[in-house]
Amino acid sequence: MSINKEHFTKSERKELRRLVGVAYERELAKALEALEESFRQWRKNKINTFELSDIIHKFHNGVARDLWSFYEAGHTELSARHAITEGIILETEVSPVILEKLK
Numbered sequence: 832m833s834i835n836k837e838h839f840t841k842s843e844r845k846e847l848r849r850l851v852g853v854a855y856e857r858e859l860a861k862a863l864e865a866l867e868e869s870f871r872q873w874r875k876n877k878i879n880t881f882e883l884s885d886i887i888h889k890f891h892n893g894v895a896r897d898l899w900s901f902y903e904a905g906h907t908e909l910s911a912r913h914a915i916t917e918g919i920i921l922e923t924e925v926s927p928v929i930l931e932k933l934k
Contacts, residue, residue, distance in 0.1 A: 839908070843929055847907045850925060854914035855902035862894045908933065 839847065866886065873883040902910055912933045914920040922930060 838932055839929075843926075843932070844907065846926065846929060847911045850914065850920055850929075851902055851907050851910045853924075854910065854919045855898060857919050858898050858902075859895065862890070862898065866890050 869878065869883055869886045872878045873880070878886075901913075904910070911920070911925075911929075915922060915925060915930070915933065925933075
């Protein structure tokens with residue numbers, strides 16, 4: 832289903848951008864939890880500095896870049912719809928008007 836940008840008012844588009852920002856932050860925070868575990872392993876000397884550096888590099892060039900590309904690509908309506916469909920943003924967090932327009 833294609834979303835017509837003209838169906839959203841200026842304030843609704845602003846709210847969509849806010850929701851997409853929230854979704855991006857939530858997904859990135861979840862992804863960072865795995866990176867945090869790598870830092871724990873490093874502090875316990877279970878991995879060395881070079882291994883940690885490699886993990887950070889892979890994180891930056893992998894999941895972090897993928898999320899940035901997805902949420903910053905300029906497809907606000909599609910990103911918002913994805914976030915709601917995947918449960919990243921709850922329907923209760925979205926105004927009924929915007930929710931209906933995204934369907």
